[in-house]
Amino acid sequence: xxxxDYFPIWNQLTAAQQNxxxxxxxxxxxxxxxxxxxxxxxxxGLILIQSGQLRAYILSEEGREITIYRLFERDMCLFSAxxxxxxxxxxVTIEAEKDTDLWVIPAELYKSIMEKSAPVANYTNExxxxxxxxxxxxxxxxxxxxxxxxxxxFLLEESAIEQSSELKLTHETIAxxxxxxxxxxxxMLRYFQNEGMVKLSRGSVRILDADRxxxxxxx
Amino acid sequence: xxxxDYFPIWNQLTAAQQNxxxxxxxxxxxxxxxxxxxxxxxxxGLILIQSGQLRAYILSEEGREITIYRLFERDMCLFSAxxxxxxxxxxVTIEAEKDTDLWVIPAELYKSIMEKSAPVANYTNExxxxxxxxxxxxxxxxxxxxxxxxxxxFLLEESAIEQSSELKLTHETIAxxxxxxxxxxxxMLRYFQNEGMVKLSRGSVRILDADRxxxxxxx
Numbered sequence: 001x002x003x004x005d006y007f008p009i010w011n012q013l014t015a016a017q018q019n020x021x022x023x024x025x026x027x028x029x030x031x032x033x034x035x036x037x038x039x040x041x042x043x044x045g046l047i048l049i050q051s052g053q054l055r056a057y058i059l060s061e062e063g064r065e066i067t068i069y070r071l072f073e074r075d076m077c078l079f080s081a082x083x084x085x086x087x088x089x090x091x092v093t094i095e096a097e098k099d100t101d102l103w104v105i106p107a108e109l110y111k112s113i114m115e116k117s118a119p120v121a122n123y124t125n126e127x128x129x130x131x132x133x134x135x136x137x138x139x140x141x142x143x144x145x146x147x148x149x150x151x152x153x154f155l156l157e158e159s160a161i162e163q164s165s166e167l168k169l170t171h172e173t174i175a176x177x178x179x180x181x182x183x184x185x186x187x188m189l190r191y192f193q194n195e196g197m198v199k200l201s202r203g204s205v206r207i208l209d210a211d212r213x214x215x216x217x218x219x
Numbered sequence: 220x221x222x223x224d225y226f227p228i229w230n231q232l233t234a235a236q237q238n239x240x241x242x243x244x245x246x247x248x249x250x251x252x253x254x255x256x257x258x259x260x261x262x263x264g265l266i267l268i269q270s271g272q273l274r275a276y277i278l279s280e281e282g283r284e285i286t287i288y289r290l291f292e293r294d295m296c297l298f299s300a301x302x303x304x305x306x307x308x309x310x311v312t313i314e315a316e317k318d319t320d321l322w323v324i325p326a327e328l329y330k331s332i333m334e335k336s337a338p339v340a341n342y343t344n345e346x347x348x349x350x351x352x353x354x355x356x357x358x359x360x361x362x363x364x365x366x367x368x369x370x371x372x373f374l375l376e377e378s379a380i381e382q383s384s385e386l387k388l389t390h391e392t393i394a395x396x397x398x399x400x401x402x403x404x405x406x407m408l409r410y411f412q413n414e415g416m417v418k419l420s421r422g423s424v425r426i427l428d429a430d431r432x433x434x435x436x437x438x
Contacts, residue, residue, distance in 0.1 A: 058355070060363040068358075087348035089402075090355035114341065121340030122333065128347050129306035135354055136277070136309035139287075142361055144279040179362045 003103055006048055006074055012119035020113070026104040030096045036080060039091025043083030045104040048076045052100025053161075056092045057176070066179030068092060069134040070161075078127050081107035084114075142179070150178055151188050152217040155198070155207060165207040174205075222322055225267055225293055231338035239332070245323040249315045255299060258310025262302030264323040267295045271319025275311045287311060288353040289413050297346050300326035303333075356406060369397055370407050371436040374417070374426060384426040 003025060004010045004018075013021065026045070030036060036054065037044040047054070054071040056079065071077055071094075082088040084107045114120045141150055154177060158167050175185045189205065192198045197213055199206040207213065222244060223229045223237075232240065245264070249255060255273065256263040266273070273290040275298065290296055290313075301307040303326045333339045360367060373396060377386050390404045397404070408424060411417045416432055418425040426432065 058359060058362075060359070062363070064363065066358075066362055085345060085348045087345045087352060089349075089352035090359075114337075114344075116337055118333075118335055118337045118340050121337050121344060125333075125340060125344050125347065126304060126306045128344065128351065129304045130308075132347065132351050132354070133306060133308035135351070135358065139285070139354065139358060139361070140277060140279070140309075142358070143277075143285055144281070144283065 001050075003048070006050060006103070008074075008076075009119050009123045012123075013113070013117070017113050017117065020109060021105060024106050024109050026106070027101075028104060029099070029101050031099050032096055034096045034100075035093060036096060037077075037092075037094040039093070043107045044080040044094075045106045046076060046078060046081045046084075046110050047071075047094070048103045048105065049073055050101040050103065052096060052102070053098040054100060055095050055097045057095070058090075058092055064179060064181075065176040066138075067177040068138065069131060070097070076127060078124065078131065081105075081110060083107055084111045147178070147180060147184065148188060148191075149217050149219065151185065151192070152197075152213040154178060155205065156210065156213055156217060159207055159210065165210070167205045167207070168203060169205055170203055220269070222267070225269060225322070227293075227295075228338050228342045231342075232332070232336070236332050236336065239328060240324060243325050243328050245325070246320075247323060248318070248320050250318050251315055253315045253319075254312060255315060255321075256296075256311070256313040258312070262326045263299040263313075264325045265295060265297060265300045265303075265329050266290075266313070267322045267324065268292055269320040269322065271315060271321070272317040273319060273321075274314050274316045276314070277309070277311055285357075287357065288350060289316070295346060297343065297350065300324075300329060302326055303330045366397070366403065367407060367410075368436050368438065370404065370411070371416075371432045373397060374424065375429065375432055375436060378426055378429065384429070386424045386426070387422060388424055389422055 003022070010018065036047065049071055051073050054077065056068045056071065056077070057065045058068060059065055077094060079088065079092050080094050114124055141153075151174065154174065155167065158169065159165055171185045171189060172182045175182045178185070189198060189200055193200050195212070197207070197209045197216075199208055222241070229237065255266065268290055270292050273296065275287045275290065275296070276284045277287060278284055296313060298307065298311045299313050333343055370393065373393060374386065377388065378384055390408060391401045394401045394404045408417060408419055412419050414431070416426070416428045416435075418427055
């Protein structure tokens with residue numbers, strides 16, 4: 001499988017644009033934990049994921065984190081090229097959550113194509129709207145949902161991503177995803193354990209009763 | 220002043236597109252409190268404000284609200300036409316905060332122009348990025364919310380020192396006092412201004428509502 005198969009609107013580019021893109025494309029393999037982009041770094045470019053998993057998060061001045069969205073195979077990351085649009089006035093950090101194979105499309109090139117191509121501009125619009133929807137969902141979670149529901153939802157989502165009920169996650173990691181504190185998460189997980197919904201051990205959380213977690217999430 | 224003067228990329232439309240737009244434009248005057256759009260209503264269309272003020276907010280199931288952003292003269296509202304893009308998967312309510320004169324561009328027409336016009340698609344991208352930035356700023360406030368309190372406290376302290384509600388302060392100065400960035404302070408002060416707590420002018424900040432600043436500081 002090549003870049004052409006992964007880039008969704010390849011067939012809507014002109015031959016010249018296709019050649020430009022192939023000519024300036026960068027192929028990278030990054031290991032888990034690599035920071036691919038952060039607000040203070042240069043404009044990385046658009047990232048298209050061949051395989052693996054990335055996480056986009058924001059950081060507080062005190063170093064607290066909250067996950068904004070995840071990116072999987074075939075997803076494209078726009079905000080690693082935020083210099084491309086002057087109206088993007090926020091900073092995200094992009095980190096590899098798993099070993100990841102990806103392509104980088106230089107921001108300047110993408111921008112120059114987008115300025116002339118209605119299909120590329122409209123595709124970019126849909127990408128941004130998708131991320132916007134995820135962020136609006138997150139605001140609703142933060143504002144209206146209590147933390148027990150958010151932890152339940154997070155564990156079920158992780159279980160779906162990993163296709164396993166045994167999750168290799170520290171309490172610190174869960175806190176960073178949810179913008180909370182480790183102590184708060186530990187207390188919540190112990191409560192879940194007392195209720196028979198999970199089993200805790202060092203560095204992992206085993207889901208024992210997914211149905212009850214789902215009921216809690218939707219309550 | 221006519222629609223042509225308010226629509227920022229008027230000169231980048233073809234003559235045919237200009238005629239289509241003028242031919243299907245709706246002019247409306249709404250009084251304060253009017254709900255112009257909510258998630259369950261039909262796709263209203265894009266709103267361009269001639270004069271007045273709108274508020275976009277989300278609602279919880281229990282009826283709690285949070286303001287996502289404000290729209291003022293010459294601002295354009297995209298999410299009142301959310302049917303236009305399939306990736307917009309969230310619902311906002313748009314309400315007139317003041318008596319407002321506005322134009323509505325029907326969503327279907329705008330969409331058909333945007334699909335063919337790179338300038339219109341790119342303009343729409345910038346619009347969405349602007350709103351996205353406002354929402355990301357809001358998340359940071361919600362999650363880490365310390366700076367708003369620090370700015371409020373700083374203004375009240377300065378006011379006590381100077382024994383005046385008119386503070387001769389640049390945003391840069393405030394940023395330097397608080398170990399922050401000028402851009403961040405500017406955004407915060409504009410938020411305070413929108414809320415009616417201060418009035419900004421070149422090189423100065425006038426405190427209009429010290430009680431509300433104090434309440435914010437102590438919240």
